[in-house]
Amino acid sequence: MRLQKLHDPLPKQTQSLKLMTKAISLKALVFTLLATAMYAVSSCSSTQQKEPAKQIGIQLYSVMDAMNQDPQGSLQKLADMGYNVLELVQWGGDPKVFGMPAEEFKAICDSLDFDIISTHSSIQEDPENEEDVMARWRSLFEIQKACGGEYFVIPSYRVGYTTDSIKQMADYFNRVGKIAKEYGLKLGYHNHAREYEKLKDSDDVMWEYLVENTDPDLVCYELDVFWCTKGGKSPVEYLKKYPNRIELLHIKDDFVIGESGNIDFESIFNQFYNNGMSGYVVEIETPAELREQTNPDGSKLSKDQINDAKFDAAAKSADYLNNSAFVK
Numbered sequence: 001m002r003l004q005k006l007h008d009p010l011p012k013q014t015q016s017l018k019l020m021t022k023a024i025s026l027k028a029l030v031f032t033l034l035a036t037a038m039y040a041v042s043s044c045s046s047t048q049q050k051e052p053a054k055q056i057g058i059q060l061y062s063v064m065d066a067m068n069q070d071p072q073g074s075l076q077k078l079a080d081m082g083y084n085v086l087e088l089v090q091w092g093g094d095p096k097v098f099g100m101p102a103e104e105f106k107a108i109c110d111s112l113d114f115d116i117i118s119t120h121s122s123i124q125e126d127p128e129n130e131e132d133v134m135a136r137w138r139s140l141f142e143i144q145k146a147c148g149g150e151y152f153v154i155p156s157y158r159v160g161y162t163t164d165s166i167k168q169m170a171d172y173f174n175r176v177g178k179i180a181k182e183y184g185l186k187l188g189y190h191n192h193a194r195e196y197e198k199l200k201d202s203d204d205v206m207w208e209y210l211v212e213n214t215d216p217d218l219v220c221y222e223l224d225v226f227w228c229t230k231g232g233k234s235p236v237e238y239l240k241k242y243p244n245r246i247e248l249l250h251i252k253d254d255f256v257i258g259e260s261g262n263i264d265f266e267s268i269f270n271q272f273y274n275n276g277m278s279g280y281v282v283e284i285e286t287p288a289e290l291r292e293q294t295n296p297d298g299s300k301l302s303k304d305q306i307n308d309a310k311f312d313a314a315a316k317s318a319d320y321l322n323n324s325a326f327v328k
Helices: 002-007 009-049 060-069 071-081 102-111 127-147 163-182 206-212 225-230 235-241 265-274 288-292 303-322
Strands: 057-059 085-089 115-120 151-154 186-190 219-224 246-251 279-282
Touching: 057 060, 060 071, 060 085, 060 303, 071 102, 071 303, 085 279, 102 115, 102 127, 115 127, 115 279, 127 151, 127 163, 151 219, 151 246, 163 186, 163 206, 163 219, 186 246, 219 225, 219 235, 225 235, 225 246, 235 265, 246 265, 279 303, 288 303
Parallel strands: 057 085, 057 279, 085 115, 115 151, 151 186, 186 219, 219 246, 246 279
Antiparallel strands: none
């Protein structure tokens, strides 16, 4: 019996130890569940905070003077506004991009997380110097290739409004587009208002004739929705009629995007997305009234004041697009 009493406490200690172990395990389980729940909430919150930014592009012609004066500072301003896609402009085939070698300019854009989507430039056809003209195009395409991007867009082109003239223009675009394809680029054409007039010798609308007489594999179209509207046509109807030919949009208004109320941007974006396209850039042109505006002392606005007004319009335009649910 005495031996039994000596061993009695051991089972009680064992039981206590088991109870303590169970309590500790329960606490550990509760802690683990709480930690898992908190991590899930934290991860969800983190995911929401890191939601990808909208892709909002701008044609640098919008702030051309400022870009020529201070390209890096101007790009920083645009990045701070929320722009992250660029369309360049190469007037006259200048081998430098805003005064810099293409690689140097691209490095600045990369540092600010800009994607370069396309470039604007044009070379008029010269049948007597075809070889020289095509060599100049190759030089431009080399620059674009160094900058990156998918498109090279002709912003305007001098042509007579006859069937033969537009047919010649279309043939020229096809030849240039074939060379662009060698560089991994697609040639595009940007409209103004006059392209929506009828030809002098037929009932064909100039822009429609051009679309229908260029090779879809070599030439696409950048629809400027402002000038299309000014030309008396509907951007949405053209997006429906030529869903695979309009690969880019110029989003433009009287000055600030969305302020005039004259253009149905929501329907335009919806149809563009329905067509499977997504590339667009804002373009801001200086309205005549801004150039004619005067200071209190009667003096005209300085170049810097006009530049400030255009940056302000760019900021408001970016805010409009960022806050519009129909823009992806």
